Amino acid sequence: MKRKVIVIGIGAGNPDHVTMQAVDALNRVSVLFIPDKGTEKTDLAQLRRQICERFIRNDDYRMVDFATPPRKRSTPDYRQDINIWREQVEDVYQRLLTEELGDDDCGAFLVWGDPSIYDGTLRILEKIRAKGALELEYEVIPGISSVQALAARHRVPLHGIGASIMITTGRKLAEGFPDDVDSVVVMLDAANAFKTVDGDLDIHWGAYVGMDEEILLSGKVRDVGDEIERLRDNAREEHGWIMDSYLLTRAGKDDGE
Ligand SMILES: C[S@@+](CC[C@H](N)C(=O)[O-])C[C@H]1O[C@@H](n2cnc3c(N)ncnc32)[C@H](O)[C@@H]1O
Incomplete structure (x- = not known):
């Protein structure tokens, strides 16, 4: 079974940044993955929800909250710490895609700003796809960074x-x-x-x-x-x-x- 996902750039915090292309994409989606990166980011998760409520014209979608693992300083090497953390995040994403997406579903990650700038989502999805543990097809919608x-x-x-x-x-x-x-x-x-x-x-x-x-x-x-x-x-x-x-x-x- 092929999992389908859209990575949607939602702009930098103002719902008016959301592009028409992003609105069209949002309306093709059935499962929205909403990261909750800790209590200080609750406001940001809230904004993603507001965007969905404002722009999605149907009720045929559900939201799946997920926690991203906290970054820890476990080794003296910053890059090694980042790699360990990335693997943990990949596992979380892989589990979400496997458990939450059915045959007819289209999932979405709503990415702050534009997905190409200081955001790990594209790398994570590409890693998962390359590992071959699941068949994955994804599309990217640019956002205002x-x-x-x-x-x-x-x-x-x-x-x-x-x-x-x-x-x-x-x-x-x-x-x-x-x-x-x-x-x-x-x-x-x-x-x-x-x-x-x-x-x-x-x-x-x-x-x-x-x-x-x-x-x-x-x-x-x-x-x-x-x-x-x-x-x-x-x-x-x-x-x-x-x-x-x-x-x-x-x-x-x-x-x-
Ligand atoms: C993880 S990066 C994500 C960047 C995002 N992908 C983009 O295209 O803007 C987070 C950083 O983006 C910048 N940033 C994001 N939103 C911002 C905003 N509304 N105002 C100022 N800086 C912002 C800050 O430097 C913040 O530390």
């Missing part, structure tokens, strides 16, 4: 004219601002990595971009860095979780297409 949402809310292009952009993590940025690009989008920054860079860089920062809680701030890192740190701490305290990202650009980067 937090990168695009951030740029739109600040009304800035991401790159200088004809130049490159890098998308990276706070962890990588903390190793140094790259020499060969002028524009870097930073996601998944748990430790204020923007405080490690040259204060002359421009930063366009946004938390909860597109959501009711949205906060935006921009300026030279040396002028706004402390304020961003304070805003992050307060927001994390108030909501119990934060999703923020930022664009760093070298002063003098060309503005343009």
Whole structure:
């Protein structure tokens, strides 16, 4: 039996980000897998539910909540920890696909933003498919990523004219601002990595971009860095979780297409 799944990018937190293609896909689905990544993410699971209620025009679907295993520091090696964790997550997904999808079902994973950016779902499904433990067919629907949402809310292009952009993590940025690009989008920054860079860089920062809680701030890192740190701490305290990202650009980067 072939299991069918659609991986649907749902945008970065604003239900208005959901595309017409995603709405069509949602209406083909009979089983929606809703991850609950811990208490701080309950708000996000709630948003996925709201999206289903708003856009699915039939009652022929059910939701299956599932818990993703927590990431643990079990070895001194970060990559090894990640690999152990990924295998545990793969097992969870494989079990869901095997136990929850029947012949006539079409399952869906609703992925935050766009599935191609810092999200493990596509890799996990490909691993499961490649293992051959079950026959799996999946399709991907792109979503508006937090990168695009951030740029739109600040009304800035991401790159200088004809130049490159890098998308990276706070962890990588903390190793140094790259020499060969002028524009870097930073996601998944748990430790204020923007405080490690040259204060002359421009930063366009946004938390909860597109959501009711949205906060935006921009300026030279040396002028706004402390304020961003304070805003992050307060927001994390108030909501119990934060999703923020930022664009760093070298002063003098060309503005343009
Ligand atoms: C696991 S990644 C998922 C990225 C997602 N696939 C995307 O396309 O935006 C989570 C990170 O995305 C960024 N992010 C997601 N939603 C955001 C939002 N509404 N506002 C600001 N940053 C957001 C944050 O950097 C967060 O740490």
